[in-house]
Amino acid sequence: MNEEPQQNLIRFENQSGSQLDFASISAPVDNASEVDGVVLENPDGCHETHSIIITQPDAGFQSKILEYLADVKLKLDRLETKVDLLRSSSEAHAAIDDSGFEDFPFNDHKELVAFKRALDGDKILKLKTVERFSSFGGRKASLHVAAILTDLLTDELATGYSWCGLRGNRSFSELGFLKLIYASVKKTAKNAGTITREDVKSSIDSWLRHAKDRIAGKAKKHMLQRPEENNSSGEDV
Numbered sequence: 001m002n003e004e005p006q007q008n009l010i011r012f013e014n015q016s017g018s019q020l021d022f023a024s025i026s027a028p029v030d031n032a033s034e035v036d037g038v039v040l041e042n043p044d045g046c047h048e049t050h051s052i053i054i055t056q057p058d059a060g061f062q063s064k065i066l067e068y069l070a071d072v073k074l075k076l077d078r079l080e081t082k083v084d085l086l087r088s089s090s091e092a093h094a095a096i097d098d099s100g101f102e103d104f105p106f107n108d109h110k111e112l113v114a115f116k117r118a119l120d121g122d123k124i125l126k127l128k129t130v131e132r133f134s135s136f137g138g139r140k141a142s143l144h145v146a147a148i149l150t151d152l153l154t155d156e157l158a159t160g161y162s163w164c165g166l167r168g169n170r171s172f173s174e175l176g177f178l179k180l181i182y183a184s185v186k187k188t189a190k191n192a193g194t195i196t197r198e199d200v201k202s203s204i205d206s207w208l209r210h211a212k213d214r215i216a217g218k219a220k221k222h223m224l225q226r227p228e229e230n231n232s233s234g235e236d237v
Contacts, residue, residue, distance in 0.1 A: 100125050101132065107154045109170065116175055126180070133184035141195050144185045145203035152177075155218075158211035163204060172208060173201075 106112040119126045136151065138144030149158070165171025182200045186192045 100128060104151055105154045105157075106152065107157050109157065109160065112153055112157065113175065116177065119180070120176075130180060130184050130187065133181065134187035137188055141185050141189060141199050142203040142206070144189070145181060145200055146207050148181055148184060149204065149207050155211045155214045158208050159215070161208050161211075163201065163208060172204065178204070 100118075103111060103115070106115065119129060133148045133151070136144060136147035138147055160170055161172040162169040163171070163173050165174065178197065178201060181204065182195075182197050185200055186195055189195055
């Protein structure tokens, strides 16, 4: 039984410049063969005979090319994301001024409450606040939350709060900042899809609980940085 000749589809352009689209090659070929007397038929039904070299791509090579293209696409996608973040950040800083944040960080409960009320009644101020808070960033959500709270209120004011308001403290949750802080953290986080409200709430709670530790740490650091002044004060006493 005679084997049917292998069929291949190619694009071919002859010396006259006329293109024969997807011509049918009726000749048995191997991976790289010179074939004489090949009849090419174009869509108009015209036939021409040529001698050409046909190379069939290696499957392994094709696989490597596809892997390379996928890697290039991934890198381009990541680069595009970084460019978009830089562009949005630049636009936000160019469009947003510091008006409305002159009293940051707050050191008085009534002033903090008044600011929250202003946020609730001013959409522009709320948008500016989210842009401001989201620009702080952080390697992880807890660090981003800490940066936001450090900008919003002093450690001295924070000592009077706990998340639920237990043990004589004021309730920070009742101030209503969770939604705004959560939106700010999600806006620029690389793993935004995995960050939950509970994550942000826990980070706020932790930051408030350690306010006294931060105050003590800053006092100790201040003492170490000014040993001579501290010693002279001790001698006067």
